[in-house]
Amino acid sequence: MxxxxxxxxxxxxxxxxxxxxxxxxxxIYIADKEAKALMNRSKVIQRKLIDIFGDLAYINDELNRPYLASKIFADQSLLAKMNAVVHPKVASHFKSWLKKxxxxxxxxxxxxxxxxxxxxxxxxxxxxxxxxxxxxxxxxxxxxxxxxxxxxxxxxxxxxxxxxxxxxxxxxxxxxxxxxxxxxxxxxxxxxxxxx
The missing domain is CATH 3.40.50.300 (P-loop containing nucleotide triphosphate hydrolases)
Structure with missing residues (x-):
């Protein structure tokens, strides 16, 4: 393919x-859209992001986007940490989508x-x-x-x-x-x- x-x-x-x-x-596969969906859906990602950003990373099981954005804006190294959690999951999701x-x-x-x-x-x-x-x-x-x-x-x-x-x-x-x-x-x- x-x-x-x-x-x-x-x-x-x-x-x-x-x-x-x-x-x-x-x-069409929109990586950003799938990443956002996975960040809300995956309990593994949720746990890891709370480890990085603290309990405010999620509110009522929904990703707290403004909070994460403010943290990343203040500290670029946090973006790399978040990407290290999210990107591999998106990559494997893409592979299974591609097969179909x-x-x-x-x-x-x-x-x-x-x-x-x-x-x-x-x-x-x-x-x-x-x-x-x-x-x-x-x-x-x-x-x-x-x-x-x-x-x-x-x-x-x-x-x-x-x-x-x-x-x-x-x-x-x-x-x-x-x-x-x-x-x-x-x-x-x-x-x-x-x-x-």
Whole structure:
């Protein structure tokens, strides 16, 4: 099974383009969404995160996201500890999901493929890019976030230039109709490469 990674900085429009590929019949796996679900569902993860962050990590068996975010923001080493707990579980969940798929290829969306040096897990990688001002505005509109907060998240992600160098395909997503055309072209190219 061919696994295509889809990545891009915050606000680049990854989710919108995933829907595009989904409409072409490509099975989609969103790593972040599955991680959040597992953090709420798995008692093992829950125990380990409480060990790291303390009892306030969960409230009524639900992950206390704002609390974790504030802790990680203050101490980057906690992010690495949390990832060491969550990522292996997501990886094994993905493997069992993959076995059930029957399409020529699947897309696994993960925001920090390059930052975590995971590019070798993918046959091809698509990076979604957009102008910085547009990305910031999208996130402010979506999350009611502040410009400063969005910029601080961007600082922890690789630049678009660095991601582009490491990618097989790039979708420029300043204009949705144009981006959809690029996605369709890439879809056809991937199918050709798989069948070559």
């Amino acid at each position: 061919v696994v295509v990674g889809l990545t891009g900085g915050i606000g680049s429009g990854k989710t919108t383009l995933l829907k595009c590929f989904e409409s072409f019949g490509v099975p 798929q029957e399409a020529p290829y699947v897309i696994k969306e993960a925001a920090i493929i390059f930052e975590n040096k995971l590019e070798n897990q993918y046959d091809f990688i698509i990076t979604v890019v957009a102008d910085e001002d547009l990305r910031i505005q999208r996130v402010i509109n979506r999350d009611q976030s502040s410009k400063e907060k969005v910029k601080s998240i961007m600082k922890n992600q690789l630049s678009d230039e660095e991601k582009i160098k490491k990618s097989d395909y790039v979708i420029k997503n300043n204009n949705l109709e144009e981006a959809k055309k690029q996605a369709h072209k890439i879809h056809k190219e991937i199918l050709l490469r798989i069948n070559a």
